[in-house]
Amino acid sequence: MTPVKTVRFPEYRQYEQIRTRANNAVMGLLAGAGMASHLLQLTEGSDRLLSEIFPNVPHIKRLDMKSVSARAILSSGDVHLGAMTVPYVLGIHEDFIKTCLGMLQQAGYTLSKQDIKYIKAWTQHEEIERVAGGNFSAVELQQFHTLRLMRNCSIHAGGLVDRDLADHLAVWDAASEAGWIARAGRSPRTVQLGDKVEFGHGEIVAALACTKALAREANVLLQSALTRDAWADLVVEDAAGELPGVLKEPAPQRQKRIKGFARFHYLPLSLTETEIADAITRAS
Incomplete structure (x- = not known):
């Protein structure tokens, strides 16, 4: 595959910086939870509370429990961190795509909405395709929309699979599923309506990877459109x-x-x- 050659205009440089900071912070938190869980093995069997064992750790009293309970929380930390991280990563990306739409509008292209804020996440990329006359990777776009619908379930449907997500997964093609499994290590295609939407390390990786790819593709589309x-x-x-x-x-x-x-x-x-x-x- 030919490497994508990007133009590093100011907004794209800013996007890369924000995205890199988010990536480093998230992976640091995941690694930190793992290290903390490993460290607590040394206190296994102790009846002391964490605030007694680690009195100098800031905010330790907010997690004032025994080591065995704390380890259980830390071991499943990726689930909760994923539920927070995926919306954050998607939000950063959607803001950048709005910037790209603004550049196209400023260049004289007519968008479907005069006010860009009314072009929603489920049509942003397709709007760029329409006005710029190019295409995003179907697989990357499929992954983005899957993550977007998972996020919507987490925020608006009590964390349960809703009809939109279920219908979307039902028409996944083989390439999209294979690409997702390669990144996330598992496929969400088997979930049913009403099942719990689960985020984890794999979904974080998928979100970071597909938004990075789509941002680069948007960059390439702008190169020829302007x-x-x-x-x-x-x-x-x-x-x-x-x-x-x-x-x-x-x-x-x-x-x-x-x-x-x-x-x-x-x-x-x-x-x-x-x-x-x-x-x-x-x-x-």
Whole structure:
């Protein structure tokens, strides 16, 4: 598979930073719960409460129980962390997709809703496909919508499988299920209406992986949907913000620095010196 070459425009850089921080924090919490559970093995059989064993740990009294009970909670921590993390990861992604829609609207494309906030999560990607004239990976999009419906069940249906999720899983194709199992290690396809929706480490991995892939694909769709002049103008605007005073420098130095900036962050576009020079003129 050919690697996806992304343009690192400001909003995409910000998305990557937020997503990386979320990924590190979640994996750190999962690892921390595992380490804590392992450490509590040393106190197995003790009748002392955690606040007596670890008096200097902040907030320990909020989990003031014996080691055996605390280990049981920590061992199943991924279930609760998953239920919190998946909506968080999806929310970060949906906000970025709204940003992409805003860029398309600013470029002159007509969206289905004038106010982007009314384009909901279940149609955001399809809206980009429609106006940009390209397609997201069907498998990645299928995984995203599965996670979105699981999230909706967790928030709006008491954590139980509702009709929307059940109907969605019923029409899963083999490729979607195989891709999900490869990431999550299990398939939710066997769940029935009214079953409990379960999140865990696998669902966290699936959420992080499919949103990363879809964000990159959105980036590629934008590359061809926006005009080269629009990209060149964005490069100059971006460079002016990241390289204070660059637009006031002598022409040769200014051109060289902005060209280098474009090569670093906007390499897939292969903007020419003339395109960059014209954008500098428009910005002056």
